[in-house]
Amino acid sequence: MKTSFRIAAIATLVAAALTGCVRVQIDLTLTPEDTVDGTMVLALQEGIGELLDTTDAEAAEQLFGETTASFDGAVVNKYEQDGYVGQKVSFDGQPIGNFALDAGDFTISRDGENYVVNGPVDPNIAAGGADIPDSAQMWLSVTFPGEVTEHNGSREGHTVTWDLTNAPAELHAVGGAEATTDTPSWLFTAIGIALLLGVAIVLFFAMRNRGAATAPTRVTVSQPKPVGPQPSISTPPEESKIK
Structure with missing residues (x-):
């Protein structure tokens, strides 16, 4: 059964109806085995629960519970960070064919040696054209096993990230399906x-x-000592024989 991410729709509707802030962060890691590991943060700004006459945690559960329950074997933990309250969902080994976004025909498929991420993910579609508040935080990141060859988001290494509040009409990325090291x-x-x-x-x-x-060899020739006149040795005359 196809897992449905109702993230864009939920985030936009909450932002429009409650005039509050939402944080939606999806991090998907593709593996060479045609599966996806990942985490999803689905959270509301503190104080939203009071507007619904309930707690923040219960408001998050009501809004996001259907999405988190759609993952087989997923681990759901409380999320409380930076003034946001909600849920953090962690999952491993989900088949790539099980991913879609209600806000468009978003798909992850394999084409030979590459993974292809494609499809429109426009949060305004889900809200019937309602404007998304500037304070909304909505990101989608996809990490490929190999080198990224095409994308229209922002890339860091093998990861492509889109800000869904200011994303192109159709997300697109192509990356290697086999692990490589840049x-x-x-x-x-x-x-x-x-x-x-x-x-x-x-x-x-x-x-x-x-x-x-190659340096010339200098030969030193010793000069003979000058020969001066030899001192004469005078022989004293023989003394006369005394007769």
Whole structure:
């Protein structure tokens, strides 16, 4: 049975009818096994329950309970953060064919080696054209196993995120269905610098050795000591023999 995300409709209707703030954050992680892991935060701003003569937690349950119950094996926890109260739903291993959004024909499908995310998700459709308050927070993020090749949201690594309060008329993204690791650009820069330094060092020593080998050899010839006039040795005359 198709799991129906009534998120856009609920968020818009609540915002329009109660003039309050909603927080809807959907994070989907696609796996190579054609399944989806993810979390959904469905929350109302504190004080909304009082307008409905109930508590905030009960108001969130009434509005979001049908959505959270549609996941087999999902874990539902209380969500209280930044002045919002509601539910956080965590799920694993949901088939990709089980995902749709009531606000349009949003689909996740596999096309060979790629996953394709496509379809209109316009919250205004669900509210009959009602304006969405600027204070509403509605995001959808999809993380692909491989590299993202096409998208019309904002990308960080393998994740594409759309702000549903200011999204294009039709969301679109294509990414690899098999796990890959992107090589950071700084690594290529570091490798290039290292190679240049290595070449420079090799050239330096090569030129140095070449210069030493071709330098002329200086031969020092010892000069003979100058020969001056030899001192004469006078032989004293022989004394006359005394007769």
